[in-house]
Amino acid sequence: MNNNNGMPGNAELIALANRRREQLKKAEEERRRAAEQQAQSRPQAQPQAQPRPQPQPQPRPQPRPDNAERARRAAEGARLRQAEEAKRLEAEARAKAEAEKRKKAAEDRIARDKAAAEKRKKRAELAQKSAEKLDVFRKEYTGIFRDAIAYFAVFICLILILCTASAAFILIRMLNYGEPEALPDRITLTVDGKSQRLDYGDIARDGIYYINFKTIASLCRLSQSGDKAVTIYTAPCGEQIRFATPPARTVLINGNTVTAENDYILVNDELWVPLSLVSEHFLGIDVVVNEGKDKETGTPFIKINISRTEEEDGYAEISFRLKANHVINGISNITLPEEPVTLPDDAPQYEFTADISSYFKYMCPEDYDKHMMLINPSHPVDEAYIPEDLVGVPNPRYDNGASLCKDASLSLEALFLEMHALGFRDMKVSIAYRSYEQQKHQFDVYVYNERYYYSSNYEKNGKWFSDEAYAVLGKSYLEEKYISKGKTSLSADDAKRVAMSYSAYPGTGDHQTGLALDLYLPGHSGIKFAETDEYKWLVENAHKFGFIFRYPEDKVNITGYNFEPVHLRFVGQFHASLIYESGLSLEEYVAKYID
Numbered sequence: 001m002n003n004n005n006g007m008p009g010n011a012e013l014i015a016l017a018n019r020r021r022e023q024l025k026k027a028e029e030e031r032r033r034a035a036e037q038q039a040q041s042r043p044q045a046q047p048q049a050q051p052r053p054q055p056q057p058q059p060r061p062q063p064r065p066d067n068a069e070r071a072r073r074a075a076e077g078a079r080l081r082q083a084e085e086a087k088r089l090e091a092e093a094r095a096k097a098e099a100e101k102r103k104k105a106a107e108d109r110i111a112r113d114k115a116a117a118e119k120r121k122k123r124a125e126l127a128q129k130s131a132e133k134l135d136v137f138r139k140e141y142t143g144i145f146r147d148a149i150a151y152f153a154v155f156i157c158l159i160l161i162l163c164t165a166s167a168a169f170i171l172i173r174m175l176n177y178g179e180p181e182a183l184p185d186r187i188t189l190t191v192d193g194k195s196q197r198l199d200y201g202d203i204a205r206d207g208i209y210y211i212n213f214k215t216i217a218s219l220c221r222l223s224q225s226g227d228k229a230v231t232i233y234t235a236p237c238g239e240q241i242r243f244a245t246p247p248a249r250t251v252l253i254n255g256n257t258v259t260a261e262n263d264y265i266l267v268n269d270e271l272w273v274p275l276s277l278v279s280e281h282f283l284g285i286d287v288v289v290n291e292g293k294d295k296e297t298g299t300p301f302i303k304i305n306i307s308r309t310e311e312e313d314g315y316a317e318i319s320f321r322l323k324a325n326h327v328i329n330g331i332s333n334i335t336l337p338e339e340p341v342t343l344p345d346d347a348p349q350y351e352f353t354a355d356i357s358s359y360f361k362y363m364c365p366e367d368y369d370k371h372m373m374l375i376n377p378s379h380p381v382d383e384a385y386i387p388e389d390l391v392g393v394p395n396p397r398y399d400n401g402a403s404l405c406k407d408a409s410l411s412l413e414a415l416f417l418e419m420h421a422l423g424f425r426d427m428k429v430s431i432a433y434r435s436y437e438q439q440k441h442q443f444d445v446y447v448y449n450e451r452y453y454y455s456s457n458y459e460k461n462g463k464w465f466s467d468e469a470y471a472v473l474g475k476s477y478l479e480e481k482y483i484s485k486g487k488t489s490l491s492a493d494d495a496k497r498v499a500m501s502y503s504a505y506p507g508t509g510d511h512q513t514g515l516a517l518d519l520y521l522p523g524h525s526g527i528k529f530a531e532t533d534e535y536k537w538l539v540e541n542a543h544k545f546g547f548i549f550r551y552p553e554d555k556v557n558i559t560g561y562n563f564e565p566v567h568l569r570f571v572g573q574f575h576a577s578l579i580y581e582s583g584l585s586l587e588e589y590v591a592k593y594i595d
Ligand SMILES: [Zn+2]
Pocket: 511, 516, 517, 518, 564, 566, 567, 568
């Protein structure tokens, strides 16, 4: 098979030569046979003298006159030439193969050398790189090591400084005090007659005595509620003290912010409060702290005794009101006169159970007419009217900053103190001063609710309109104008008329005076309040504190408002007493005596 553009390969050349030799041999054989036949047919001189042809170059055989001899010689010559040619070809092929082999060997050697050189180069590069890496690594680690030593040195220095400082501190203390402050190791805590000895460090922090509030809660039978953010303790009388998440310093006592002497804290998940918070703000328990030295041994001692206040018929009730001469809650920033105030000669004189004489000047201001303001739909105030002297209210139901004019607020506090003394202790203030904007917003909400009563109530109660709508507009009017025509929502005007029967139109509401408030008694809100003993007591006594019922049951047609037993209005003791005596509404009273 030929390859490389028809050039024969070595092996093929050799094979070619062999074939040629074979052919030549055959041809020679035939010629010889032919010659022998000729010779036999013509007996001639024997050709046996003729030497066999030699591979070496031979002298050309002498031409013979004989034809057969000539043919034989020619054949011999041709044969020799062909043999030589074959030999030459064979040698040529062998030489070529040899050359090829050498060339290949040379090429291989070159390739090997090249590869070896490449390898050496790579190895050198690798070595270079490792050397570089090693160098970087060495440099880096030398740096880190140096840094570590530096840090360690600084650390050691700090430790030394600290030790020196501590030693100096201890030395100074020893020099200054000679001997440590004489403090008892243990404190005797007696709660409800049961004593226990506690480590000083357990009960005193920053020199302030603390008490585990659990102890107090148990002694006072407080119930606990609230969540993570606020813990509420409620006394049997319903009063509350609220703690924020410790550590914190302020508590809410009946809705009023009180700041403790120090933070109240958690110790093993239990609330510990400064003892002063309990001694100052709890009524019905006595806290006595006795610090001294034993007469015989001179050993210092601290004894804390906590017990319930005893009264003739048992224990005093627990409450969180501040003790006598302290003003409760949000208005505690107002200083009450220390001396009892005497009322003007012509002012009515009343007797009270609680000591509220320091409130008289607020209950009965010298200017009797100071609070005789009348606001109603026919006596509106404009948007800009804001009462002066607004302060927080006592016992607010919500922590929403409910406020009243100062005289009204303090008189209400006096009223609460008196009621408290008489056993009425759950009263709160739900709504007090309302600004024009607040009133407008409130009124708009009511109007909306009346207009679209159907869409949010019909499925629940089957009613098209509210009870108030039926009362104000009348059943036949609603039937004719709306129900018969399938109209489910009230017109804006009709809705407004209905809303005005129970809420003031902005600028006409009593709450905008800053002298009016709505009371709240749990379980007896709104109209239900009229069924309570508190209400009955207030009907007979509110005027003594300067308050009147602004929307009585029998004056609906005059005031234009439904009966509101929870709505009190401050006018001052002088006029309140006259209104009470006369049985008139504020509208009638003002029309008759003031205008
Ligand atoms: Zn009201």
